[in-house]
Amino acid sequence: MDLLREALVWLADGGNWAGPTGITARLGEHLMVTAIVVALACLLAMPIGVWAGHRGRGGDLIVGIAGAARALPTLGLLTLAALALGIGLVAPVVALVVLAIPPVLNAAYSGIATVQPSVTGAARAVGMSSRQVLAQVQLPLATPVLLGGVRSATLQVIATATLAAYTSNTGLGRYIFAGLKANDYPLLIAGSLLVVVVALVVDALFAVAQRFSVRHR
Amino acid sequence: MITFENVNKTYPNGTTAALDVSFTVPAGSTVALLGPSGAGKTTLLRMVNRLVDPDSGRITVGDRDISQINPVTLRRSIGYVLQEGGLLPHKRVLDNVALVARLNGASKADARERAQRMLTLVGLDAELGSRFPHQLSGGQQQRVGVARALVGEADVMLMDEPFGAVDPMIRRELQAQTRRLQSELGKTVLLVTHDVDEAFSLADQIVVLRTGGSVAQYATPEELLTNPADDFVADLLGLSDGARDLHVVDRGGRALVTDGSGRFIGRVRA
Ligand SMILES: Nc1ncnc2c1ncn2[C@@H]1O[C@H](COP(=O)(O)OP(=O)(O)O)[C@@H](O)[C@H]1O
Ligand SMILES: [Mg+2]
Numbered sequence: 342m343d344l345l346r347e348a349l350v351w352l353a354d355g356g357n358w359a360g361p362t363g364i365t366a367r368l369g370e371h372l373m374v375t376a377i378v379v380a381l382a383c384l385l386a387m388p389i390g391v392w393a394g395h396r397g398r399g400g401d402l403i404v405g406i407a408g409a410a411r412a413l414p415t416l417g418l419l420t421l422a423a424l425a426l427g428i429g430l431v432a433p434v435v436a437l438v439v440l441a442i443p444p445v446l447n448a449a450y451s452g453i454a455t456v457q458p459s460v461t462g463a464a465r466a467v468g469m470s471s472r473q474v475l476a477q478v479q480l481p482l483a484t485p486v487l488l489g490g491v492r493s494a495t496l497q498v499i500a501t502a503t504l505a506a507y508t509s510n511t512g513l514g515r516y517i518f519a520g521l522k523a524n525d526y527p528l529l530i531a532g533s534l535l536v537v538v539v540a541l542v543v544d545a546l547f548a549v550a551q552r553f554s555v556r557h558r
Numbered sequence: 559m560i561t562f563e564n565v566n567k568t569y570p571n572g573t574t575a576a577l578d579v580s581f582t583v584p585a586g587s588t589v590a591l592l593g594p595s596g597a598g599k600t601t602l603l604r605m606v607n608r609l610v611d612p613d614s615g616r617i618t619v620g621d622r623d624i625s626q627i628n629p630v631t632l633r634r635s636i637g638y639v640l641q642e643g644g645l646l647p648h649k650r651v652l653d654n655v656a657l658v659a660r661l662n663g664a665s666k667a668d669a670r671e672r673a674q675r676m677l678t679l680v681g682l683d684a685e686l687g688s689r690f691p692h693q694l695s696g697g698q699q700q701r702v703g704v705a706r707a708l709v710g711e712a713d714v715m716l717m718d719e720p721f722g723a724v725d726p727m728i729r730r731e732l733q734a735q736t737r738r739l740q741s742e743l744g745k746t747v748l749l750v751t752h753d754v755d756e757a758f759s760l761a762d763q764i765v766v767l768r769t770g771g772s773v774a775q776y777a778t779p780e781e782l783l784t785n786p787a788d789d790f791v792a793d794l795l796g797l798s799d800g801a802r803d804l805h806v807v808d809r810g811g812r813a814l815v816t817d818g819s820g821r822f823i824g825r826v827r828a
Binding site for chain 1: 609658710
């Protein structure tokens with residue numbers, strides 16, 4: 342309990358928030374890395390998943406790719422990437438993108454593929470082109486599921502982006518690694534608490550967004 | 559006008575849904591495809607707007623061979639009423655109707671105005687236009703479906719069991735409205751139903767289909783009643799077991815009419 346109190350005292354100290362290695366800056370870095378990673382994962386996985394869902398085929402392949410990507414241990418991947426790409430931010434970004442792809446890919450595919458065939462069939466029957474069905478029917482109806490995929494990807498990345506500090510001087514993971522190295526448990530706990538709080542806040546924001554994205558009952 | 563000439567369709571799983579089907583829907587008239595479930599009625603209907611392509615044979619709409627028309631273009635030129643409405647759940651009622659006008663090139667404002675007019679035409683309050691489909695009753699959704707099929711001002715309309723999912727009272731009301739609209743608008747209508755009464759109520763001519771997708775008889779209701787082609791047609795119409803027989807009985811000098819089960823349903827006016 343003392344450790345936790347010390348951690349809270351450290352967090353409450355305004356001095357720890359300021360400066361280029363202060364909490365505010367680390368928080369900003371952490372969120373920035375998360376945003377870049379999630380954006381890259383969406384850019385890569387969303388079109389593939391959406392397209393496969395729209396065509397109603399390739400589902401097995403999608404599940405296979407997502408499963409394989411999920412089976413890769415992120416820390417191992419990060420180490421390999423760091424060996425190949427050197428110290429810096431690129432290696433953790435690559436490893437985290439691989440982590441973020443499966444939930445986005447799965448959600449994109451299943452979100453589009455599970456829009457009721459009676460609805461897409463009716464849209465086609467009254468004269469919508471395939472692209473119009475995708476843009477005006479499947480995407481709007483799948484938005485909550487797509488957001489759900491981005492949400493779980495984002496949460497995993499926020500938690501795991503602490504590893505970015507393993508190869509670069511970035512993010513909230515710095516506190517955790519520094520705490521570990523110096524046996525400074527209050528610092529380690531404070532870093533972990535920050536990550537947890539960020540995750541909870543971002544998750545709540547997604548929950549609200551998902552609610553508003555439901556376009557019908 | 560819609561024509562089917564020797565149309566055949568067997569699905570990849572081996573089910574034959576159309577077997578040498580030929581018939582004509584004359585311009586401005588209503589033809590019903592009547593038959594048991596699984597006979598191939600929906601398949602024939604969906605061939606008209608190329609949701610299904612035949613294996614062989616020819617289908618024309620307004621004298622044009624539809625295999626030569628781009629499917630999306632073709633569908634926009636044909637009104638389609640789907641079973642259970644087939645409305646888009648995420649769009650408001652007015653937008654559901656306006657959408658089809660938009661597909662046909664109407665401006666946003668024009669499309670909404672036309673959609674509003676169609677909703678009024680099918681007897682829906684203007685206020686309902688801003689609701690979502692799930693906020694309407696089944697009968698109201700079906701009316702929206704009809705409004706959507708009319709808004710493109712297509713000459714040809716397809717209706718697949720349009721009133722199958724609503725209760726009998728509402729169904730009769732919608733059928734009466736459809737007859738009224740039909741006499742005003744004079745569309746060429748191909749209608750699918752498994753309900754003999756609905757076919758008799760709406761169609762000028764009836765294509766009776768048997769399981770396996772072949773035409774058992776193509777005739778007016780009058781001809782079907784006087785001359786059913788075979789036992790299958792007679793059974794389907796309810797002529798074999800007396801279900802469709804009416805009887806005249808004398809009650810104190812008055813000629814009353816009873817139905818197949820002996821219930822009084824009216825009287826004879828001399
Ligand atoms: N896409 C399809 N693939 C395989 N069989 C089908 C398909 N659509 C319909 N069928 C089969 O073809 C037959 C006719 O179906 P359908 O045209 O829907 O009949 P109806 O509308 O008269 O009930 C049925 O046996 C049905 O199971
Ligand atoms: Mg059917």
